Amino acid sequence: xxxxxxxxxxxxxxxxxxxxxxxxxxxxxxxxxxxxxxxxxxxxxxxxxxxxxxxxxxxxxxxxxxxxxxxxxxxxxxxxxxxxxxxxxxxxxxxxxxxxxxxxxxxxxxxxxxxxxxxxxxxxxxxxxxxxxxxxxxxxxxxxxxxxxxxxxxxxxxxxxxxxxxxxxxxxxxxxxxxxxxxxxxxxxxxxxxxxxxxxxxxxxxxxxxxxxxxxxxxxxxxxxxxxxxxxxxxxxxxxxxxxxxxxxxxxxxxxxxxxxxxxxxxxxxxxxxxxxxxxxxxxxxxxxxxxxxxxxxxxxxxxxxxxxxxxxxxxxxxxxxxxxxxxxxxxxxxxxxxxxxxxxxxxxxxxxxxxxxxxxxxxxxxxxxxxxxxxxxxxxxxxxxxxxxxxxxxxxxxxxxxxxxxxxxxxxxxxxxxxxxxxxxxxxxxxxxxxxxxxxxxxxxxxxxxxxxxxxxxxxxxxxxxxxxxxxxxxxxxxxxxxxxxxxxxxxxxxxxxxxxxxxxxxxxxxxxxxxxxxxxxxxxxxxxxxxxxxxxxxxxxxxxxxxxxxxxxxxxxxxxxxxxxxxxxxxx
Numbered sequence: 001x002x003x004x005x006x007x008x009x010x011x012x013x014x015x016x017x018x019x020x021x022x023x024x025x026x027x028x029x030x031x032x033x034x035x036x037x038x039x040x041x042x043x044x045x046x047x048x049x050x051x052x053x054x055x056x057x058x059x060x061x062x063x064x065x066x067x068x069x070x071x072x073x074x075x076x077x078x079x080x081x082x083x084x085x086x087x088x089x090x091x092x093x094x095x096x097x098x099x100x101x102x103x104x105x106x107x108x109x110x111x112x113x114x115x116x117x118x119x120x121x122x123x124x125x126x127x128x129x130x131x132x133x134x135x136x137x138x139x140x141x142x143x144x145x146x147x148x149x150x151x152x153x154x155x156x157x158x159x160x161x162x163x164x165x166x167x168x169x170x171x172x173x174x175x176x177x178x179x180x181x182x183x184x185x186x187x188x189x190x191x192x193x194x195x196x197x198x199x200x201x202x203x204x205x206x207x208x209x210x211x212x213x214x215x216x217x218x219x220x221x222x223x224x225x226x227x228x229x230x231x232x233x234x235x236x237x238x239x240x241x242x243x244x245x246x247x248x249x250x251x252x253x254x255x256x257x258x259x260x261x262x263x264x265x266x267x268x269x270x271x272x273x274x275x276x277x278x279x280x281x282x283x284x285x286x287x288x289x290x291x292x293x294x295x296x297x298x299x300x301x302x303x304x305x306x307x308x309x310x311x312x313x314x315x316x317x318x319x320x321x322x323x324x325x326x327x328x329x330x331x332x333x334x335x336x337x338x339x340x341x342x343x344x345x346x347x348x349x350x351x352x353x354x355x356x357x358x359x360x361x362x363x364x365x366x367x368x369x370x371x372x373x374x375x376x377x378x379x380x381x382x383x384x385x386x387x388x389x390x391x392x393x394x395x396x397x398x399x400x401x402x403x404x405x406x407x408x409x410x411x412x413x414x415x416x417x418x419x420x421x422x423x424x425x426x427x428x429x430x431x432x433x434x435x436x437x438x439x440x441x442x443x444x445x446x447x448x449x450x451x452x453x454x455x456x457x458x459x460x461x462x463x464x465x466x467x468x469x470x471x472x473x474x475x476x477x478x479x480x481x482x483x484x485x486x487x488x489x490x491x492x493x494x495x496x497x498x499x500x501x502x503x504x505x506x507x508x509x510x511x512x513x514x515x516x517x518x519x520x521x522x523x524x525x526x527x528x529x530x531x532x533x534x535x536x537x538x539x540x541x542x543x544x545x546x547x548x549x550x551x552x553x554x555x556x557x558x559x560x561x562x563x564x565x566x567x568x569x570x571x572x573x574x
Contacts, residue, residue, distance in 0.1 A: 036061045037136035039069065039129035044114075044161070044434070045497045050080075051123055052497040054433045055096065056112045057105075057131060064105040064132070069096045071126035077119045083424045084433070085113035094126075101428075112433035116497060160227075162436055163280040163334045163373070164493035164501035167227035168192075170219045174210055175507045178557050182509075184566055187573045192491055193442070194284060194505040196233040198555065199250050199522065200262050203270070212267065216276050229280040231505060233287065233379075234327070236263050237319045241288050242306035243296040243539070245525030246480060246513025246554050253306070256315045260322050268326040277332055284438075284505055285323055287338040287379040289316045290361055291345055294353045301538045317357075321364030328371030336438055337362065339375040341383045342418030343476030346410040355425045362431075369431050375422065376438040378415045380506035382473060382482050384444055385489060387413045389455045389468030396461040404465040406476070408541075415439050416496060423498045436500030441488030442508050446470040447570025448486055470570075477540030480512040480530035481548040481561055486568025509562030515551040524553045 040056040057069055069085075073092045085096040102111055129136045160166075169192025179189035195215050197203060205211030210218070212232075219230045238256050240249030251259055271281055293316055296307040310316050320337065327333045337358055339345070345354045362372050392413050394401045402409050412418040419437040427433050456467015472484045489495070489502045513530035528534040532549045536542040551558055566573055 035136075035138065036134045037131040039071075039131070039136045041071070041125060041129065042161075042434070043123065043125070044436075045494055045499075046123060049120065050116065050118045050497075051077075052114065052116045054112065054114045055085075056110055056433065057136075058110040059105045059107060059131065061107065061134070063107050063109075064103070066103040067098050067105050067111070067132060069129060069131055070094065071129045073126060074124045075119060075122055077117050077123060079115050079117045082115035083113060084111075084428055085115075087113075087115055112427070114427065114433050158331050159334070159373075160280060161434060162493060162500045163229050163282055164503075166493075167229045167280055168222075169491055170195075170215070170222060170228060170230035172210075172215065172507070173218060175509075179509060179562065182559060182562055182566075184573070185562070188487065188490075188508070188566065191504055192229075192231065193507040194231040194233045194503070196235060196507075196510075196555065197267065198233070198235045198247075200236065200258075203263070203266050212270050216270070216273075216279065219279055220276070223279065227280060229282050231282045231284065231503065232267075233284045233505060234264075234267070234323055235284075235287060237286050237289050238315045239306060239310045240286075241292075242310045243292050243302070243304050244288070244513075244527050244529070246527035246530050247288070248523055248525050250523040253309050253313060253315065256318055259315075259319050264319075264323050264326050268330065271327065271333055272330050279332060281330070281333045283323075283327055283333055283335050284376050284379060285327075285335055285337045286316075286320050287376075288340075289338065290320060290357045291338075291340040291350070291354050292316075294357055295344065295350055296539075317361040317364045320361040321367040324362060324367035324371040325365055328367065334373040335371055336374045336376045337372055338379050339377050339419075339422055339437075341378045341381045342410065342412040342415055343381075343383050345422075346412040346418055348411065351411065351422070352425065355422065355429055358426065359429055359431070372431060372435065374436040374438065374500055375419075375426065376440065376503070376505065377419045377422065378440045378444060380440065380442075380512065381479060382444050382446075382471065382485050383415045383418075383476070384446055384469070384471040385414060385439065385441055385502075386416045387469055387471070389452055389470075390465055392417075394464075396458050396464045399461040401461060401465060404461045406462070406465045406469060408476075410476075415444070416499070420496070420498050437498055438501055438503050438505070439499060440505045441491075441502045442504035442506045443482075443485045443488065443565060444471075445486035445488035445565075445568065445570035446472055446484070447572055448484070448568035450484060450568075451570060474546045475536075475540040475543040478529070478543070478546040480527065480545060481515070481551045481558065482546050483532075483548050483564075484546075484568060485565060486570055487565045487573070488570065490571075508565050509557055509559070511551045511554055511556050511558040511561065513551065514553045515547060515549050518553050520553050522553065522555075524555075 038058045042054050045052045079087050079089050087096045175193050176189045179185040203212050238251040239253035241247040292307045293311045296302050297311045362369050423437050452468050456464045491503050493501045513527050515530050517526035529545050530547050532547045534545040
């Protein structure tokens with residue numbers, strides 16, 4: 001049976017504790033019936049002048065076609081923006097009313113919304129909430145006596161809201177040894193990186209290397225008495241990476257049963273071993289898969305026959321759904337679905353349809369949205385975390401930045417703005433309001449001598465954008481072993497509102513693909529986008545590939561790339 005955070009919340013009486021964590025009472029059936037509504041108000045992220053909060057309301061009374069939740073602040077908190085509710089404020093009094101699409105609130109039903117606010121001094125949690133004038137979180141007498149609120153554990157599901165918070169990350173000793181062997185590599189060889197399970201054989205280890213159990217056993221050693229997260233990349237779908245060749249996998253387009261029985265099931269069996277119950281296991285689910293079914297299928301100019309096949313047979317959705325379902329049943333596993341990057345899905349005709357595709361996959365093969373802890377963007381890519389020298393709303397001589405050749409009508413200029421917007425979109429279509437985003441910053445630092453220090457010249461919109469952008473790729477569609485790239489922000493938790501962590505899911509120094517055809521037994525082909533002499537295709541608007549020369553096949557160590565990444569790191573390495 002799937003573990004469901006939302007369902008657990010709905011079954012419990014929730015009141016807000018002073019720390020911003022929701023506390024749950026465990027009353028008997030009669031007490032639940034006597035409590036007309038419950039409100040879970042949770043501060044998700046907080047910094048010196050602001051915060052974000054998530055609110056879940058459960059209605060135990062008569063069904064509603066519209067609703068209003070009210071509370072008052074004891075301090076000077078101000079709501080500045082909101083999602084999934086119309087939030088207004090007068091003095092200290094706040095009113096949150098339904099949007100047109102979420103007014104229905106059945107008996108026993110729940111609705112969630114979120115907001116961002118500002119404050120100074122303390123950020124105390126409101127003491128009292130009402131739903132349509134009825135006080136929540138207390139029984140009908142409002143006394144909080146027998147059957148009323150108590151202080152049981154703050155997380156009844158046993159899961160951390162953010163698996164990265166308060167935990168150290170697993171350092172893969174195999175990657176760490178390669179990094180440390182490079183000149184200056186010890187400066188970063190202690191960073192946590194993703195462990196890629198990119199074929200069935202990787203479960204038990206390839207060529208004498210570490211298998212999944214080996215990594216988990218090592219993680220237990222590194223854990224000590226504190227909390228530790230280990231990051232696994234689940235990456236072996238049938239017909240994998242249908243729009244590229246460098247990372248094609250071992251399973252053919254129709255081998256969904258092999259994927260389930262020989263790949264996901266053995267992984268799930270190992271992760272469910274009680275021996276590993278004390279680890280926080282983060283799984284990144286099938287990068288570069290679902291977005292392909294939106295952007296690289298007929299009638300798009302970027303369509304490929306392989307992606308048309310995968311859309312027709314549905315095995316991407318089935319595989320992702322099956323993985324979410326099986327892995328989501330394990331209490332200490334946190335599933336994050338790959339959500340592309342802004343240079344792939346940031347356009348209007350890609351953004352919404354991709355979110356809908358994620359929802360489809362998350363409700364297939366027995367999976368539910370409760371099996372999804374969050375999403376990850378920019379996995380193994382190079383998109384800049386935050387472009388500070390220009391904004392999407394800027395104009396140059398009356399011409400919008402969106403009309404520049406680089407931005408090309410995209411809605412976003414960087415990964416942070418894209419990740420936060422995608423999170424809001426996903427919550428609006430039914431994902432848990434508590435989902436968090438991960439941003440892979442392993443190769444998006446773009447430092448070194450080529451990093452601009454200010455905006456470009458305002459002679460045209462293109463000189464303005466090109467002169468100021470940190471991302472120095474020739475085109476946003478370039479993805480293979482990019483020349484000039486650098487290490488980005490080091491992994492850390494809660495860096496921005498809605499962002500669970502910056503991560504290095506792609507281990508820096510591991511190749512994206514061979515720059516020329518190299519025979520191998522891993523099913524990995526030669527993609528011209530990894531060839532530095534390639535002049536491009538519709539996906540990069542027929543530009544040069546920007547790839548480094550002399551690269552090995554994907555996943556193998558690429559010393560020249562790693563040295564470049566260290567040289568161009570931003571923030572710089574000390």
